[in-house]
Amino acid sequence: MPSSPVDTSPAAAPPVDPFAEHTARLTRELMTALVAEDDTEALARRVADVGQRLSRAAAAPHAVAVDDPHTTPNHITDDITPASSARNPIAPPMRIVPDADGYRCDLTLPLHYQGPPGRVHGGIVALLIDHLLGHAANWQAETRSFTRSLTLSYDAGTPIGEPLTVRGRIARVEGRKRFMEAEIVCDDVVRVRAEGLWLAPRAS
Amino acid sequence: MPSSPVDTSPAAAPPVDPFAEHTARLTRELMTALVAEDDTEALARRVADVGQRLSRAAAAPHAVAVDDPHTTPNHITDDITPASSARNPIAPPMRIVPDADGYRCDLTLPLHYQGPPGRVHGGIVALLIDHLLGHAANWQAETRSFTRSLTLSYDAGTPIGEPLTVRGRIARVEGRKRFMEAEIVCDDVVRVRAEGLWLAPRAS
Numbered sequence: 001m002p003s004s005p006v007d008t009s010p011a012a013a014p015p016v017d018p019f020a021e022h023t024a025r026l027t028r029e030l031m032t033a034l035v036a037e038d039d040t041e042a043l044a045r046r047v048a049d050v051g052q053r054l055s056r057a058a059a060a061p062h063a064v065a066v067d068d069p070h071t072t073p074n075h076i077t078d079d080i081t082p083a084s085s086a087r088n089p090i091a092p093p094m095r096i097v098p099d100a101d102g103y104r105c106d107l108t109l110p111l112h113y114q115g116p117p118g119r120v121h122g123g124i125v126a127l128l129i130d131h132l133l134g135h136a137a138n139w140q141a142e143t144r145s146f147t148r149s150l151t152l153s154y155d156a157g158t159p160i161g162e163p164l165t166v167r168g169r170i171a172r173v174e175g176r177k178r179f180m181e182a183e184i185v186c187d188d189v190v191r192v193r194a195e196g197l198w199l200a201p202r203a204s
Numbered sequence: 205m206p207s208s209p210v211d212t213s214p215a216a217a218p219p220v221d222p223f224a225e226h227t228a229r230l231t232r233e234l235m236t237a238l239v240a241e242d243d244t245e246a247l248a249r250r251v252a253d254v255g256q257r258l259s260r261a262a263a264a265p266h267a268v269a270v271d272d273p274h275t276t277p278n279h280i281t282d283d284i285t286p287a288s289s290a291r292n293p294i295a296p297p298m299r300i301v302p303d304a305d306g307y308r309c310d311l312t313l314p315l316h317y318q319g320p321p322g323r324v325h326g327g328i329v330a331l332l333i334d335h336l337l338g339h340a341a342n343w344q345a346e347t348r349s350f351t352r353s354l355t356l357s358y359d360a361g362t363p364i365g366e367p368l369t370v371r372g373r374i375a376r377v378e379g380r381k382r383f384m385e386a387e388i389v390c391d392d393v394v395r396v397r398a399e400g401l402w403l404a405p406r407a408s
Contacts, residue, residue, distance in 0.1 A: 059248075
């Protein structure tokens with residue numbers, strides 16, 4: 001049976017190379033400018049600014065420091081995932097921490113995650129939930145399990161630019177099966193509910 | 205009832221500003237370097253190169269041209285989504301085209317979409333499917349419908365760096381409900397199957 005979150009005292013993950021983390025942050029700025037800025041000249045000024053800062057950091061990569069580096073423990077060693085990696089600009093990145101009976105991640109998503117106007121893309125919602133449940137199923141587990149199935153109910157829109165909480169937990173364990181459940185809450189209203197089955201490989 | 209894909213002759217979407225599309229392409233290069241390159245000095249060289257190219261394009265944004273611009277028709281006007289937008293670096297971007305009984309998208313995903321080693325992140329799989337089904341449910345429909353629920357079955361791993369086909373269609377329509385189904389195929393093997401319910405707003 002996987003460890004319960006209450007009895008773990010996870011060590012912080014080793015920090016990502018500060019130059020890589022800094023570059024990923026600049027890249028996220030670039031992404032936001034690209035989707036937010038319709039005027040070519042205005043976009044070009046923002047791109048020029050980021051281009052210069054990228055070049056300046058690259059000229060002395062070992063001198064780069066990052067305020068508040070992303071050191072959240074993760075079930076994936078050398079994390080480069082598009083959900084929680086500090087060095088992958090696709091990732092917000094998610095900071096997953098123990099919660100009452102499972103795990104949670106508080107975050108606010110910028111415009112480059114939008115689907116319908118003002119709402120987080122349904123596929124990005126799935127990415128957040130799948131990743132949080134993968135962490136909840138696998139953190140300090142002896143064998144790593146993988147998503148077998150995932151069902152998402154979109155009860156209400158998940159807003160862009162507002163604080164969200166993604167929560168998830170192991171509902172029960174049956175042999176190799178870990179039955180998972182999760183939800184996304186915004187402004188005290190559940191927006192998305194999910195149920196999933198995570199499966200560990202057969203013992204060899 | 206939404207139009208059948210066979211009787212449509214969609215006009216190409218208006219091209220994105222070539223400078224924005226070019227910048228998004230450079231940003232994707234940066235993302236791949238960030239997750240692929242462990243050596244700080246080697247990463248810095250690649251970042252310096254992209255930084256210079258960003259700055260050079262930004263100095264004369266109206267002079268930028270893009271080979272093979274992304275003009276795939278889309279059900280979303282002014283697309284900035286993280287799935288199909290040419291100007292959003294998160295998006296591969298997906299090129300969705302009519303298929304026999306629905307729609308398809310052929311693509312190969314680079315390392316920055318990886319979850320488990322060698323496999324596409326389960327949440328990115330969900331993003332591809334949700335977006336393709338949103339297109340299949342909404343292309344030329346009179347009212348736009350939204351994901352109400354989505355169930356994904358991960359039958360096998362979806363490889364990074366190999367050609368994938370995402371396919372999806374309307375299985376049936378009941379009033380405001382569009383029942384959708386999709387799959388991801390790689391090397392003639394179905395890796396992921398999905399069923400979803402898309403719902404149009406009540407007539408006002």
